[in-house]
Amino acid sequence: MKTLYELKQNLATVGQQLKKVEEELAAKAIDPNATMEDIQALQKSRDDLKMRFDVIKEQHDALEAEQKAKFQAKNGINSVEDPKEKVIKAKAELIRAVMQGKPVPDDVRAALGDRNTTGGEKFLPKTVSTDILVEPFVKNPLREIAIITQITNLEIPKLSFTLDDDDFINDTETAKELKATGDVVTFGRHKFKVFAGISETVLNGSDSNLVSYVESALQSGVAAKEKKVAFATTPKTGEEHMSFYATGIIEKTGENLYKAIKAAIADLHEDYRENAKIVMRYQDYSDIIEVLANGNATLYAAQPEQVLGKPVVFCDSAVYPVVGDFSYSHFNYDLNALYDRDKDVKTGIEQFVVTAWFDHQIKLKSAFRIAKVAPEV
Incomplete structure (x- = not known):
């Protein structure tokens, strides 16, 4: 049996002969001095070479496909035994396939927990979607204290438990809110896109670096949106x-932010005050410490919880401190996130794009207070 190299050589040789005969035939066809016998002889020679070329090409393509399959089996996703390494390699293959406009191989999807039985080629595999949208990370401080889920058409009760009558709700504000808005929260679907710019160097780099870079960029974008x-x-x-x-x-409100936060904590019903936290800007906290310390260095070393009476989570986006039980702050993502690619024509950088749907529901407004400095009269 001939080798793939020999078949390639034969294919090239016959191909050159075929091209030469076709050129001669074209020249004879417009030559008024050429006889029909000459033209028919060249046509027969062309047809013979074409048949030979097709037979060799069929053998070549079959052998090449066989060797390619063996190579992929040896070096593909399933050749990696370590589960973590397999997922990283699969994620890298998915990203490269998307950026090159190629379909994502079935073995890649399978390694990422997606058998693709629905034919939804643009749906992000479960593993990738979960890692980007739901897995906790520190870039959004709210993720440390809020609820994050990934459930389509989510509906949940506003209270985690109920009794056989409404008298158990001691907070009249909560009772009024439930009466006005109902006792069930229904999450909607609000679309947003996150772009991860990928240079050719990163795309052709190691699997771990590519996956780490893209996931970090996408997670940062998701956190910023939240x-x-x-x-x-x-x-x-x-x-x-x-x-x-x-x-x-x-x-x-209070005459300063310290007193406003204290008033906000005190105004919460005890059911919420017990688990309350304060989300505020670090700059605002520093200003409070500067005022309270009044030259006393001891206060600077104190933990924020010792100063304000409740755990503090710093977030520069919180222009006014929010005080409350953040288990009533709930982010939910739809299961079906899409992937695509785009190109920034200004920079020439290719973009790996994820389109996702999410909603943020404040399940009970009565579980929160906002602290503000009272306006000067």
């Missing part, structure tokens, strides 16, 4: 319910 909607002072139309500052949460 913070933007949760602390928007002028939210987009349709996103008002996502913002702590636009949903009608009670504001407590």
Whole structure:
């Protein structure tokens, strides 16, 4: 049996002969001195070479496909035994396939927990979608204290438990809210896109570096979107319910921010005050310490919880401190995230694009307070 190299050589030789005969035939066809016998002889020679070329090509393609399959089996996803390494390699292959405009191989999808039985080639595999959208990371401080889920058409009760009558709700504010808005939260689908710019160097680099770079970029984008909607002072139309500052949460004021935060904590019902935390800007906390310390260095070494009475989470997006039980702050992502590619024509950088749908629901406004400095009279 001939080798692939020999078949390539034969294919090239016959191909050159075929090309030469075709050129001669074209020349004879327009030559008035050429006889029909000459033209028919060249046609027969062309047809013979074409048949030989097709037979060799069929053998060549079959052998090449066989060797390629063996190579992929040896060097593909399934050749990696370590589960973590297999997922990293599969993620890298998915990213490269998308950036090159090629379909994602079935073994890559299988390694990422997606058998693709629905034919939804543009749906992000479960493993990748979860790592980007749901896995905790520190770039959005709210993720440390809020609820994050990934469930389509999510509906949940506002309270985690109920009794056979409404008298158990001691907080009249909560009772009024439940009566006005109902006791079930229904999550919507609000679309957003995240772009990860990938240079050719990164794309052709190691699997681990490529995956780490892209996931980090996408996670940062997701975190930025979450913070933007949760602390928007002028939210987009349709996103008002996502913002702590636009949903009608009670504001407590004081002559300074320290007293406003204390008033906000005190105003919470004990059911929420027990698990309350304070989300605020570090600069605002530093200003409070400077005022309270009044030259006393001891206070600078104290933990924020010792100073304000509740755990503090710093977030520069919180232009006004938000105080409350953040288990009632809930981010939910739709399961079906899409992937695509784009190109920044200004820089020439290719973009790996993820389109996702999410919602942020403040399940109970009565579980929160906003602290503000009272305006000067």
